[in-house]
């Protein structure tokens with residue numbers, strides 16, 4: 001039987017049942033399998049993929065919508081992969097074009113690697129900022145901020161959702177409400193009974209990823225990270241908006257090292273909504 005041309009293979013919606021195929025695809029490109037992250041995104045977002053007639057996936061990506069369901073405020077594209085054996089044959093371009101068309105007038109965002117950047121630029125995405133990925137064992141210095149943090153409880157959820165919406169600039173309820181199950185730790189910072197920030201640490205391969213990280217100021221962000229670090233033996237990984245220079249230098253003084261820079265891109269809007277001064281790290285670069 002002859003193999004149909006790649007351009008003729010249908011693009012379909014992925015479901016949580018595609019988890020293993022998605023992780024296989026990550027691995028095929030030399031990336032970690034990241035099954036825990038894929039499972040969140042396939043459940044909370046919309047996956048798109050192309051089946052390989054020879055088995056597995058040719059390509060996949062996930063879009064997470066935020067805001068009202070019928071008319072989202074923002075869509076975040078992530079986990080864009082094309083199997084190595086089909087690379088550089090226009091599949092990535094076709095899949096992203098399809099997603100952009102499906103999203104209609106919804107503004108889009110993504111974090112681009114150096115491999116994806118030329119493709120997204122060609123499709124009209126613009127670079128609006130950068131995030132620096134840092135990783136390492138956090139070494140406390142003994143003189144950490146005095147901001148009070150504690151584990152979040154069910155009673156905090158309403159306040160966390162309100163703060164998140166204000167800072168992120170769109171309603172992420174369907175994702176944030178999954179954090180207590182998805183994360184190993186979810187902590188809030190509090191002052192005079194008011195929540196001034198929150199952060200989660202979730203398991204990814206041999207790391208704990210810190211994100212989202214939302215805080216009133218850098219001191220609050222530091223306190224949240226230090227308290228998350230105090231409750232894990234694993235290295236921390238996080239993607240900090242490079243405008244938060246003070247937090248980045250503080251993290252590097254405490255043992256985290258730079259591993260990558262990703263470009264933050266948007267389509268249909270010139271800037272991300274919300275308040276970047278209080279938004280330190282995304283949940284994951286794959287979901288905004």
Ligand SMILES: CC(C)(COP(=O)(O)OP(=O)(O)OC[C@H]1O[C@@H](n2cnc3c(N)ncnc32)[C@H](O)[C@@H]1OP(=O)(O)O)[C@@H](O)C(=O)NCCC(=O)NCCS
Nearest residue numbers: 080081082087088089090091092093112113115116118119
């Ligand atoms: C990025 C990726 C999805 C592109 O998929 P692809 O199907 O190979 O890309 P396409 O054939 O559609 O190429 C579209 C354009 O992207 C650019 N591009 C793709 N791969 C590239 C590479 N290795 N180096 C430089 N430019 C590249 C080119 O401009 C290309 O156009 P051209 O072939 O006409 O010159 C794929 O390389 C991949 O899975 N990479 C690993 C994971 C990753 O980095 N994902 C991006 C996350 S943002």
